[in-house]
Amino acid sequence: MPHYADMPRAKLTVEELEQIRRTRLTECSNPHVADVVERNIGTILDLRHQVEDAKTLQDRAADGITAFSGSMAFLYAHALWFLIWIAINLSWIPGVKPFDPFPFGLLTMIVSLEAIFLSTFVLISQNRMGALADQRADLDLQINLLAEYEITRILRLVDAMAQQMGIEGTPDSELEELKQTTAPDLLTHEIHSREEVARTLDRLARKGTLTK
Numbered sequence: 001m002p003h004y005a006d007m008p009r010a011k012l013t014v015e016e017l018e019q020i021r022r023t024r025l026t027e028c029s030n031p032h033v034a035d036v037v038e039r040n041i042g043t044i045l046d047l048r049h050q051v052e053d054a055k056t057l058q059d060r061a062a063d064g065i066t067a068f069s070g071s072m073a074f075l076y077a078h079a080l081w082f083l084i085w086i087a088i089n090l091s092w093i094p095g096v097k098p099f100d101p102f103p104f105g106l107l108t109m110i111v112s113l114e115a116i117f118l119s120t121f122v123l124i125s126q127n128r129m130g131a132l133a134d135q136r137a138d139l140d141l142q143i144n145l146l147a148e149y150e151i152t153r154i155l156r157l158v159d160a161m162a163q164q165m166g167i168e169g170t171p172d173s174e175l176e177e178l179k180q181t182t183a184p185d186l187l188t189h190e191i192h193s194r195e196e197v198a199r200t201l202d203r204l205a206r207k208g209t210l211t212k
Helices: 016-025 035-053 057-069 072-089 105-164 173-178 185-209
Strands: none
Touching: 057 072, 057 105, 072 105
8 A cells, every 4th residue: 555645645545534644543552541532633634734735826825935935034134135225225335226216216216015915925825714613613612512412412311311320310491591592593693692782881881981
């Protein structure tokens, strides 16, 4: 079987991906880490590789430019560029004829155009990262809802087992509430309602302060 690094990921089947994951876990097995944790790490790495493979040439270019523009090398290069430009056009360097005298209109135009393009590349990268963040947030929400449902079922099962075994406990209204299935839409509406009430009270309080 060829090494998984030499196989084109776009042509891999589900069975081949599972075999690659098992091979990776075998190669990176850590006796101090549980197998389920290692499987989760492998899954996360596979998802990251899939996201990277799905990038277009434009996405890679935007990410590369954004990464470089946020580095110290970019800062040093521009500081050196500005220093040389200003030195030449202020006649600090003998024998070099100024071409953009003070107040450096050409330099201002170039820097303005550069800022426009850099901000566009940054926004492109942020939009793509925002979309990925939304996908991960949706995944987290689904996992949390599933965990809440499973815990609710466990509470009901444990309570039924206690009643079947004749174990009597102190009545707990909170436990009965926890045994109810959580409705995410109702919780979201309640959060928004309370936020709106808080904002309204805050506006009234500030209005009363201003009136006084």
